[in-house]
Amino acid sequence: MFPYPSSSSLHMGHARNYAIGDVYARFKRMQGFNVLYPMGYDAFGLPAENAAIKTNSYPKKFTEDAIKIFSKQQKELGLSYDWDRMITTCYPEYYKWNQWFFLKLFEKGLAYKKKAPVNWCEKCGTVLANEQVVDGKCWRCHNEVSIKQLEQWFFKITAYAEKLLKGIDQLEGWPERVKTMQQNWIGKSEGTMVNFKMKDSDEIIPIFTTRPDTLYGVTFMVYAPEHPKVIELVNGTEYERKVKDFIAKVLVQERFSRTAEEQEKEGMFIGKYAINPLTGDEIPIYIANFVLLEYGTGAIMAVPAHDQRDFEFAKKYSIPIKIVIHPTSYDLHAEKMSRAYVEDGVLVNSEKFNGRNNREAIEEITKYLKEKGLGEKTVQYKLRDWLISRQRYWGTPIPVIYCDKCGMVPVPEKDLPVKLPEDVRFTGEGNPLAKVNKFVNVKCPECKNEARRETDTMDTFVDSSWYFLRYCSPKENKKPFDPKKVKYWMPVDQYIGGVEHAVMHLLYARFFIKALKDLKLVSFDEPFTRLFNQGMLHKGGFVMSKSRGNVVTQDEIAAKYGIDTARIFLLFVASPEKDVEWSDQGVEGGYRFLNKVYRLLEKKKTAKTSKRLQNKTHKTIKDVTQYIDEFKFNLALISIMGFTDYLSSEEEITKESLEILTKLLSPFAPHLAEEMWEKLGHKNFVSSEKWPKHDDKKIDLKVEAEEEMIRQTIADIRNILELAKIGQPKKLELFVSEQWKYEAFKKIQKELETTRNIGEIIKKALVKGHEQDISRIVPRVVKDPSKMPRIITSQQEELKTLEEFRAVIEREFKTRLVVIKAEESKEHKAKLAMPGKPAILAE
RNA sequence: GCGGGAGUGCCGGAGCGGCCAAACGGACACGGCUUAGGACCGUGUGGCUUAGUGCCUACGCAGGUUCAAAUCCUGUCUCCCGCACCA
Numbered sequence: 067m068f069p070y071p072s073s074s075s076l077h078m079g080h081a082r083n084y085a086i087g088d089v090y091a092r093f094k095r096m097q098g099f100n101v102l103y104p105m106g107y108d109a110f111g112l113p114a115e116n117a118a119i120k121t122n123s124y125p126k127k128f129t130e131d132a133i134k135i136f137s138k139q140q141k142e143l144g145l146s147y148d149w150d151r152m153i154t155t156c157y158p159e160y161y162k163w164n165q166w167f168f169l170k171l172f173e174k175g176l177a178y179k180k181k182a183p184v185n186w187c188e189k190c191g192t193v194l195a196n197e198q199v200v201d202g203k204c205w206r207c208h209n210e211v212s213i214k215q216l217e218q219w220f221f222k223i224t225a226y227a228e229k230l231l232k233g234i235d236q237l238e239g240w241p242e243r244v245k246t247m248q249q250n251w252i253g254k255s256e257g258t259m260v261n262f263k264m265k266d267s268d269e270i271i272p273i274f275t276t277r278p279d280t281l282y283g284v285t286f287m288v289y290a291p292e293h294p295k296v297i298e299l300v301n302g303t304e305y306e307r308k309v310k311d312f313i314a315k316v317l318v319q320e321r322f323s324r325t326a327e328e329q330e331k332e333g334m335f336i337g338k339y340a341i342n343p344l345t346g347d348e349i350p351i352y353i354a355n356f357v358l359l360e361y362g363t364g365a366i367m368a369v370p371a372h373d374q375r376d377f378e379f380a381k382k383y384s385i386p387i388k389i390v391i392h393p394t395s396y397d398l399h400a401e402k403m404s405r406a407y408v409e410d411g412v413l414v415n416s417e418k419f420n421g422r423n424n425r426e427a428i429e430e431i432t433k434y435l436k437e438k439g440l441g442e443k444t445v446q447y448k449l450r451d452w453l454i455s456r457q458r459y460w461g462t463p464i465p466v467i468y469c470d471k472c473g474m475v476p477v478p479e480k481d482l483p484v485k486l487p488e489d490v491r492f493t494g495e496g497n498p499l500a501k502v503n504k505f506v507n508v509k510c511p512e513c514k515n516e517a518r519r520e521t522d523t524m525d526t527f528v529d530s531s532w533y534f535l536r537y538c539s540p541k542e543n544k545k546p547f548d549p550k551k552v553k554y555w556m557p558v559d560q561y562i563g564g565v566e567h568a569v570m571h572l573l574y575a576r577f578f579i580k581a582l583k584d585l586k587l588v589s590f591d592e593p594f595t596r597l598f599n600q601g602m603l604h605k606g607g608f609v610m611s612k613s614r615g616n617v618v619t620q621d622e623i624a625a626k627y628g629i630d631t632a633r634i635f636l637l638f639v640a641s642p643e644k645d646v647e648w649s650d651q652g653v654e655g656g657y658r659f660l661n662k663v664y665r666l667l668e669k670k671k672t673a674k675t676s677k678r679l680q681n682k683t684h685k686t687i688k689d690v691t692q693y694i695d696e697f698k699f700n701l702a703l704i705s706i707m708g709f710t711d712y713l714s715s716e717e718e719i720t721k722e723s724l725e726i727l728t729k730l731l732s733p734f735a736p737h738l739a740e741e742m743w744e745k746l747g748h749k750n751f752v753s754s755e756k757w758p759k760h761d762d763k764k765i766d767l768k769v770e771a772e773e774e775m776i777r778q779t780i781a782d783i784r785n786i787l788e789l790a791k792i793g794q795p796k797k798l799e800l801f802v803s804e805q806w807k808y809e810a811f812k813k814i815q816k817e818l819e820t821t822r823n824i825g826e827i828i829k830k831a832l833v834k835g836h837e838q839d840i841s842r843i844v845p846r847v848v849k850d851p852s853k854m855p856r857i858i859t860s861q862q863e864e865l866k867t868l869e870e871f872r873a874v875i876e877r878e879f880k881t882r883l884v885v886i887k888a889e890e891s892k893e894h895k896a897k898l899a900m901p902g903k904p905a906i907l908a909e
Numbered sequence: 910g911c912g913g914g915a916g917u918g919c920c921g922g923a924g925c926g927g928c929c930a931a932a933c934g935g936a937c938a939c940g941g942c943u944u945a946g947g948a949c950c951g952u953g954u955g956g957c958u959u960a961g962u963g964c965c966u967a968c969g970c971a972g973g974u975u976c977a978a979a980u981c982c983u984g985u986c987u988c989c990c991g992c993a994c995c996a
Contacts, residue, residue: 241913242913242914243912243913243914243990243991246912246913246991246992247912247913247991247992249912250911250912250913250991250992250993251991251992253992253995255995255996257996273996274995274996275996276995276996277996288996331994355994356994356996357994357996358994358995358996360995361995361996362995362996365996366996367996368996369996373996374994375994375996376996378994446995446996448992448995565990565991568991569991569992635934638933638934639921639922639934640921640922640923641922641923644922645989646921646922647921649920649921649934649935651920651921651934651935651936652921652934652935654935655933655934655935656934658934658948658949659934661948661949662949665949698923700922700923700933701923701932701933703933704923704932704933704934705933707933707934708932708933714950715950
């Protein structure tokens with residue numbers, strides 16, 4: 067996800083986010099993929115405008131300065147972007163295409179203007195989309211949001227509600243939680259539209275319900291107070307005054323501060339009645355603060371017996387409660403109820419539906435309504451249309467002209483872009499654009515008479531809904547993008563960014579692509595095949611952020627350790643999707659590791675490799691490759707660390723092994739890797755080298771077992787020397803026992819390779835009298851077949867193959883090692899040699 | 910209320926049915942190297958025990974499935990996040 071450029075120093079939180087993508091890009095590039103890894107800036111937006119007002123400067127200047135600083139720091143981080151493809155959304159070359167898309171959507175009826183109650187942020191001086199209101203507050207400035215009735219531009223995202231919902235299933239490479247959030251946000255619910263009739267007229271009041279089974283229990287009806295119908299109904303009646311007062315009061319309360327259930331339910335009767343379509347009963351109509359205008363039809367049927375909200379309201383205003391669903395196991399009495407009965411049960415007081423299970427009744431009553439023309443099955447979504455107009459300057463002008471004669475006229479394509487005027491005064495009040503006469507006053511494209519431009523600008527999320535397409539052909543000036551290039555590159559294989567955009571950017575971009583597909587501009591359904599949400603970086607228990615003041619800047623870490631150290635720490639400390647805590651000491655660890663790697667250059671190089679080294683090398687290549695592919699960068703680094711330790715402890719290493727280490731490390735610590743690569747005598751960049759491939763034949767588990775035995779034996783010898791208080795041994799004697807039950811191990815091992823049924827094997831083994839073996843073998847079986855043959859046999863059989871065994875131990879203890887077969891040794895010594903373990907004597 | 914995720918050693922965190930008393934790093938302790946070392950190398954850090962071993966107790970808590978559980982299932986507690994008077 068491209069960033070909003072801000073002018074401060076990048077901190078470690080940024081560094082982590084970017085490093086994650088960079089590792090992957092470098093890795094894939096080395097693997098031979100053609101990698102499009104670009105950077106761009108989401109350059110329009112309020113902060114720049116606000117900063118301009120504050121400092122009496124100009125948003126463009128402010129933004130350009132910020133971008134300079136930002137990209138400089140990104141380069142210092144070693145991010146391997148293709149800077150030739152950089153895009154900046156605030157230039158006409160880019161936003162022209164926002165306008166172009168707008169016109170296309172407008173043609174299709176997917177962009178429209180309507181008067182609507184909208185979210186208004188006083189501090190930002192603009193309206194906001196629903197997605198940008200978080201807990202009743204502005205997502206950007208956290209100011210309380212209020213509701214205003216305004217003419218606004220919308221994109222008809224609701225036309226794609228079903229497609230957006232269905233499409234989620236295809237998003238296999240997306241985190242579950244993002245998918246769930248989108249599902250909830252779209253909020254599909256299936257129910258029934260029921261037509262109630264007004265008592266005194268033929269007017270119909272449609273309402274949406276998911277519980278048509280309770281229709282016989284309706285005892286009142288409630289409108290959202292701000293519903294336009296309400297004023298109409300009370301107009302000229304004795305209720306008019308009181309209703310208007312109530313509405314005013316509710317609006318003052320502000321919808322978004324009407325928080326949930328703790329809000330006291332309040333309302334009033336408005337003097338009108340509706341008729342229950344099934345019973346013909348008169349139903350009083352109320353208005354109340356708990357009914358939402360935007361959901362359903364803005365009016366509800368209320369069934370106090372079976373809905374908690376309705377119940378509370380009915381109690382408060384003494385409205386009758388009529389039970390229509392009865393529990394099967396106990397009695398229910400309306401007068402005695404202390405809360406609504408919301409569980410399932412059997413229908414009562416419901417005429418022909420009496421005795422029916424209520425779940426079944428939902429279907430049946432809906433069917434019945436349909437037959438009588440009183441209602442039908444329907445689907446509701448919580449998703450609202452995307453409000454895209456903003457009353458601010460620093461954004462893409464909406465390409466529309468208002469003419470007294472011709473009405474609303476879209477700017478013809480040939481006149482694009484509608485450029486943002488640059489000589490603008492920022493007073494901090496209202497939309498500065500509206501005061502620029504040169505901008506506002508235009509000729510109508512149709513009748514050529516005096517007309518006025520739309521002065522609203524677009525939400526910056528329009529910019530970010532298609533920018534990834536632009537990367538494919540950033541210099542294209544005839545079209546928003548070159549379709550051939552887009553066909554080659556898109557959709558995005560791997561997208562990386564924070565969860566905070568789950569229902570904003572990520573939903574808008576999906577909508578955009580689906581709309582573009584219908585416009586035949588692209589041929590795919592979803593913009594992002596795989597999505598990765600990186601975790602947050604914390605310090606002192608809080609997310610690292612400039613506003614919190616707990617940042618560790620990139621500059622300070624770079625100065626102290628070099629930026630590679632920071633990259634290593636950030637990638638090593640935990641898997642990338644986890645939140646992590648910054649640790650100064652942890653960074654030291656990363657620094658030590660890199661130093662250790664670098665010191666390997668001083669090691670003596672040998673031409674001849676060994677089986678052990680090959681095994682370790684290829685095992686490492688295999689693991690690191692797999693881990694990076696799985697985004698487990700921390701584990702990849704651990705593998706590399708293990709390899710480093712291995713090489714450090716060797717007397718001599720091969721140049722090849724060092725080169726491989728350098729390559730494996732290069733995505734993580736690119737600067738150090740390049741330096742090492744050069745010191746190893748290469749003229750090119752290691753980052754343009756081929757990623758090493760492992761050879762399965764070189765990975766030998768037996769060698770590993772030998773390794774392990776050497777390690778153990780060395781540890782044993784140490785222990786003994788310490789216990790015996792021997793400083794420097796003159797000679798070591800190693801007694802090796804006969805090959806105790808070795809054959810039996812092998813046999814069982816064979817069976818283990820061919821079956822997963824451990825229980826069966828154990829039984830077999832018991833029959834064969836291998837009880838002792840089982841304790842050794844059984845726990846060693848693991849799922850991964852590559853890890854299967856795990857039996858460690860330290861018998862002489864194996865020892866014979868250990869050409870290096872003696873050498874290693876002799877080097878370690880600077881003494882001579884004598885290996886003696888136990889059976890050839892003196893009797894008492896032979897006893898010392900336990901099966902599976904060599905015995906050691908030291909002088 | 911609905912939905913998503915997490916609870917592991919002194920700490921950060923791996924592991925997600927079997928080489929697990931648990932990777933890797935940090936911290937601490939001891940030893941080595943050294944004029945010195947906050948550098949580097951080695952060893953150790955649940956309890957008891959053996960020269961090499963073995964046993965017990967452990968992965969929030971309580972049950973269960975399995976030859977085998979930190980890992981699977983059920984319940985429960987705590988924490989984090991998203992949506993939320995959605996009819």
